[in-house]
Amino acid sequence: MNGSSRFVIVGASLAGAKAAEALRKDGFDGEVTLIGEEGERPYERPPLSKQYLRGEEGPDKLFVHKEGYYEAAGIELRLGQTVVSIDVDGRAVGLASGERLPYTSLLLTTGASPVRLNLPGADLEGVHYLRTMASSASLRAAIEGADRVAVIGTGWIGCEVAASARMMGRPVVTVEMAQFPLQRVLGPEVGSFYRDVHTEHGVEMHFGVTTEALVGSGTVEGVRLADGRTLAADVVLVAIGVAPATELAEKAGLDVGNGVMTDEYLESSSPGIFAAGDLANAFHPLFGERVRVEHWANARNQGPAAARNMLGKRRPYARVPYFYSDQYDISMEYSGYAPAWDEVVFRGDVASREFIVFWLNDGRVAAGMNVNIPDVSGKISDLVASRRVVDKAKLADPDVSLAEV
Numbered sequence: 001m002n003g004s005s006r007f008v009i010v011g012a013s014l015a016g017a018k019a020a021e022a023l024r025k026d027g028f029d030g031e032v033t034l035i036g037e038e039g040e041r042p043y044e045r046p047p048l049s050k051q052y053l054r055g056e057e058g059p060d061k062l063f064v065h066k067e068g069y070y071e072a073a074g075i076e077l078r079l080g081q082t083v084v085s086i087d088v089d090g091r092a093v094g095l096a097s098g099e100r101l102p103y104t105s106l107l108l109t110t111g112a113s114p115v116r117l118n119l120p121g122a123d124l125e126g127v128h129y130l131r132t133m134a135s136s137a138s139l140r141a142a143i144e145g146a147d148r149v150a151v152i153g154t155g156w157i158g159c160e161v162a163a164s165a166r167m168m169g170r171p172v173v174t175v176e177m178a179q180f181p182l183q184r185v186l187g188p189e190v191g192s193f194y195r196d197v198h199t200e201h202g203v204e205m206h207f208g209v210t211t212e213a214l215v216g217s218g219t220v221e222g223v224r225l226a227d228g229r230t231l232a233a234d235v236v237l238v239a240i241g242v243a244p245a246t247e248l249a250e251k252a253g254l255d256v257g258n259g260v261m262t263d264e265y266l267e268s269s270s271p272g273i274f275a276a277g278d279l280a281n282a283f284h285p286l287f288g289e290r291v292r293v294e295h296w297a298n299a300r301n302q303g304p305a306a307a308r309n310m311l312g313k314r315r316p317y318a319r320v321p322y323f324y325s326d327q328y329d330i331s332m333e334y335s336g337y338a339p340a341w342d343e344v345v346f347r348g349d350v351a352s353r354e355f356i357v358f359w360l361n362d363g364r365v366a367a368g369m370n371v372n373i374p375d376v377s378g379k380i381s382d383l384v385a386s387r388r389v390v391d392k393a394k395l396a397d398p399d400v401s402l403a404e405v
């Protein structure tokens with residue numbers, strides 16, 4: 001690649017920023033343009049439901065790179081600009097301003113955005129979504145003055161915000177249509193663990209029930225459930241999942257289905273256009289299927305992996321998915337990919353709040369989660385990657401090292 005090439009990255013968040021950094025680290029000396037519609041330079045989102053939301057950390061802790069980095073690295077960072085089209089044949093992107101920007105190779109890292117609640121009252125004041133720094137700051141101010149916070153949806157973000165709101169001293173009620181929090185990923189065995197943790201911290205949890213409407217006049221006053229009850233709340237967080245931001249790719253005719261479909265090199269159906277992070281539904285060589293991961297480590301690692309493949313390195317992205325979550329004094333890390341499983345094995349005592357849990361398929365570890373036990377996620381990841389049939393008695397025995405299992 002030489003100085004006359006221009007690589008354009010659409011989406012200036014974690015995946016995009018790490019991709020731009022990787023291009024420079026790998027010696028690319030052409031133009032790099034990173035375009036993002038938010039006003040802030042790229043930042044990390046995990047603290048938005050934790051330390052930043054609670055006001056324990058300022059924005060300076062969030063940024064992916066120090067101020068001045070992009071200029072020093074020769075990366076053209078265009079903030080507050082939206083890409084509205086891709087001219088695949090002409091190799092150019094179109095911006096909302098009307099500008100047309102040619103590219104040699106294109107990386108899409110447009111991420112995901114919260115699924116909106118499509119119910120009566122959803123537009124009332126006091127109803128929040130959480131994705132950006134600004135939305136976290138506004139939720140913080142609302143929680144600080146709240147009589148009671150309602151959280152609709154108890155996935156990761158819903159659970160973390162419920163925990164943060166309790167840590168901020170506010171009463172919290174949650175509404176979930178499944179029987180347990182985090183049920184889709186963790187199942188009932190571990191979902192019940194999180195239910196108990198939240199209940200012990202004073203969260204009033206409702207399961208197996210859907211929301212019918214948000215009620216109030218002008219400002220939200222409560223959440224009406226399908227069973228007829230109304231839960232009083234003057235602040236509501238809607239946390240019912242995110243949808244990949246595929247609009248651009250779809251309009252450009254790229255293969256899209258639960259994200260932008262890519263091969264193991266993170267290249268889309270259109271040669272020279274790559275995707276990474278929350279947006280990418282990437283073929284995973286280890287699992288033999290496409291996987292879309294909505295987590296920090298995936299964005300952090302896939303961005304650079306895509307960048308290197310844009311440079312022609314052709315290395316498949318085969319990392320074992322990983323994520324973490326902090327709620328109250330419970331820190332967990334999850335390594336693997338288990339959309340379904342046929343067995344759950346615990347290692348250690350759940351009541352002690354220091355344990356590991358494994359999800360197995362045909363005797364192989366599909367995923368494992370360590371709770372309040374540091375420095376084991378690498379070993380769990382190795383077990384997943386090995387695809388070995390494991391000795392379950394050893395797996396369950398904390399006195400046997402994971403390497404021996």
Ligand SMILES: Cc1cc2nc3c(=O)[nH]c(=O)nc-3n(C[C@H](O)[C@H](O)[C@H](O)COP(=O)(O)OP(=O)(O)OC[C@H]3O[C@@H](n4cnc5c(N)ncnc54)[C@H](O)[C@@H]3O)c2cc1C
Nearest residue numbers: 011013014015037045046083111112277278294295296299
């Ligand atoms: C509150 C919160 C807490 C989280 N906590 C954790 C956690 O504890 N652990 C964990 O593993 N993960 C966590 N995550 C998930 C993690 O933050 C995401 O996986 C990660 O941000 C994905 O990065 P990304 O770069 O792929 O996309 P995003 O972060 O979604 O960024 C995409 C960017 O592209 C921009 N964009 C979109 N369309 C356009 C366009 N057309 N033109 C220009 N710009 C565009 C968007 O404005 C956005 O800035 C959390 C997420 C949130 C919201």
